[in-house]
Amino acid sequence: AKANGRANYKFFTEPMKAAATRRLHLESELWRALADNQLVLHYQPQIDLLSGKVVGVEALVRWRHPTRGLIGPAEFIPVAEECGLILPLGHWVLLTACRQARSWIDQGIDMGEMAVNISAHQFRQPEFAQSVRAILAETGLDAGRLELEITESTIMHGVDAAITTMAELRGMGVRLAIDDFGTGYSSLAYLRRFPLDRLKIDRSFLADIDSDPDAASLLTSIVLLGRSLGLQLVAEGVENLAQAEFLRSLECERVQGFHFYQPASAEEVVGFGGFGLLA
Ligand code: C2E
Ligand code: CA
Ligand code: CA
Ligand code: CA
Numbered sequence: 001a002k003a004n005g006r007a008n009y010k011f012f013t014e015p016m017k018a019a020a021t022r023r024l025h026l027e028s029e030l031w032r033a034l035a036d037n038q039l040v041l042h043y044q045p046q047i048d049l050l051s052g053k054v055v056g057v058e059a060l061v062r063w064r065h066p067t068r069g070l071i072g073p074a075e076f077i078p079v080a081e082e083c084g085l086i087l088p089l090g091h092w093v094l095l096t097a098c099r100q101a102r103s104w105i106d107q108g109i110d111m112g113e114m115a116v117n118i119s120a121h122q123f124r125q126p127e128f129a130q131s132v133r134a135i136l137a138e139t140g141l142d143a144g145r146l147e148l149e150i151t152e153s154t155i156m157h158g159v160d161a162a163i164t165t166m167a168e169l170r171g172m173g174v175r176l177a178i179d180d181f182g183t184g185y186s187s188l189a190y191l192r193r194f195p196l197d198r199l200k201i202d203r204s205f206l207a208d209i210d211s212d213p214d215a216a217s218l219l220t221s222i223v224l225l226g227r228s229l230g231l232q233l234v235a236e237g238v239e240n241l242a243q244a245e246f247l248r249s250l251e252c253e254r255v256q257g258f259h260f261y262q263p264a265s266a267e268e269v270v271g272f273g274g275f276g277l278l279a
Contacts, residue, residue, distance in 0.1 A: 027083050030063075030076055034089055038064050041096050044263035045272065046112070046234055049244060049253040054275040056112035056147065058256065059097040060263045061089070081119055090122040091131065098139040098146065100266050105145070110276040111269075113175065115147040120154040124161070129168040136172070143173035147198070150176065152184025155194060166195045177234070182222055192229060199226045203237020203257070210242040223250045 033039055043057040063071040080086040094116055101114035122128060136143055148169065155162040155178075166176055177198040178191075182205055201222055208215040226233045235247050238257030247255060261272060 023079065026076065026079055027085070029065075030080060030083075030085055033063055033065070034085065034092060038066070039089070039092065040064055040265070041093065041100065042263040042265055043100070043111075043269045044256060045261045045269065045274065046115070046254055046256040047260050047274065049248045049255055052274065054111055054272075055254060056115055057269065058115040058149070058263075059093060059100075059117070061093055061117075077119070081121060084121075086119050086121050087125070090119055091135075093117070094132065095135050095139070098135050098141045101145055102139045102141045103266075104270075105141075105278065108278045109270065110278045112275075113145055113147045114141075115149055115177065117149045117179065118154075120151070120157075123148075123150055123154050123165065124158065129165050129172070132169060132174060133172060136174075144175070147175040147177055149179040149200065151179050152181070156185065156187065156190065159190060159193070163194060170195045170197075181226075188225075196229075196231055198232040198234060199229075200256075201226070201233060201235045201252075203235075206235060206237055206239075206243050206247075209246050210240075216246065219246070220250060223252050 040062050041059045042062055043059055045054045046056040046058065047053060048055045061073050061077070063073075063076055065071050077086070080089050097114050097116045101111065104111050118128075125131070132146075132148075135141075136146065155166070170176060175197040176195065177200055178196060179200050180202040181199040183202045201219070205215070205219045205222060209219055210216075223233060232254065233252045234254040234256060235243075235252050236256045238244055238247065238255045238259045240259055243257075244255060244259060247253075261269075264272070
């Protein structure tokens with residue numbers, strides 16, 4: 001058994017070393033990316049199915065890598081979370097998104113709410129709510145224009161501290177949404193206790209609704225659940241007309257997905273149109 005163990009050790013160590021080296025390299029590149037302004041935000045509109053108007057946008061970070069091109073967050077957000085970079089990165093995202101939202105308002109463009117993803121580590125900083133307040137003050141953005149997206153697991157660990165932070169944010173007028181709703185281990189009993197505005201229904205619940213009656217009834221249940229909790233709903237990952245029509249039949253009007261708009265730069269999003277103009 002001992003020899004076997006040693007063999008396994010030897011077998012795993014080379015690939016693991018290579019992975020660790022790649023990881024370290026990515027990590028140091030990522031610190032530089034933040035310092036050198038290689039990160040950019042793209043924005044994906046959310047629309048109201050009844051009016052067809054843009055009622056909000058979600059900010060999604062990308063890395064404009066000098067040699068590899070545009071890199072998506074799935075590749076670097078987990079790394080940033082592990083090495084602590086998520087705090088300065090998250091701060092940059094929030095500040096940049098609020099600046100952009102304020103800039104659209106100054107141009108008379110009504111994009112609705114600016115939704116920003118907040119990682120667990122960032123949200124759990126004791127001074128998080130204060131840093132949001134400072135960013136709103138610095139950018140002059142109305143708190144009601146900002147929506148923070150947090151996941152179920154972010155608030156299910158350390159429930160009391162989470163509620164305190166959420167209450168402080170909502171007291172300022174900031175909106176709170178649960179991201180990827182239905183994929184975490186939500187305790188429904190707990191969910192009632194959280195000061196929340198909106199649930200973002202995870203796109204996995206939309207996947208087979210046109211072909212699988214069970215999928216359709218599951219999505220229906222989730223919409224009814226959200227409504228019974230008094231929460232607003234947004235469905236994400238809407239990729240086709242059938243999904244949009246089903247959601248409309250459930251009176252889940254707020255949607256986001258490739259069927260309507262891809263995430264795009266601030267300039268491109270303005271080019272899409274579909275938003276209102278401020279009086
Ligand atoms: P998420 O918050 O669930 O964001 C939605 C993701 O779904 C985005 O991927 C978006 O491009 C993609 N998406 C939108 N519509 C559709 C659709 O119709 N079909 C499909 N298949 N996908 C769609 P993206 O931009 O690659 O982001 C991935 C994840 O990275 C996000 O998932 C979020 O968890 C994280 N992330 C992105 N930006 C930030 C950020 O600024 N801070 C933090 N902490 N996390 C971020
Ligand atoms: Ca999100
Ligand atoms: Ca999501
Ligand atoms: Ca996610």
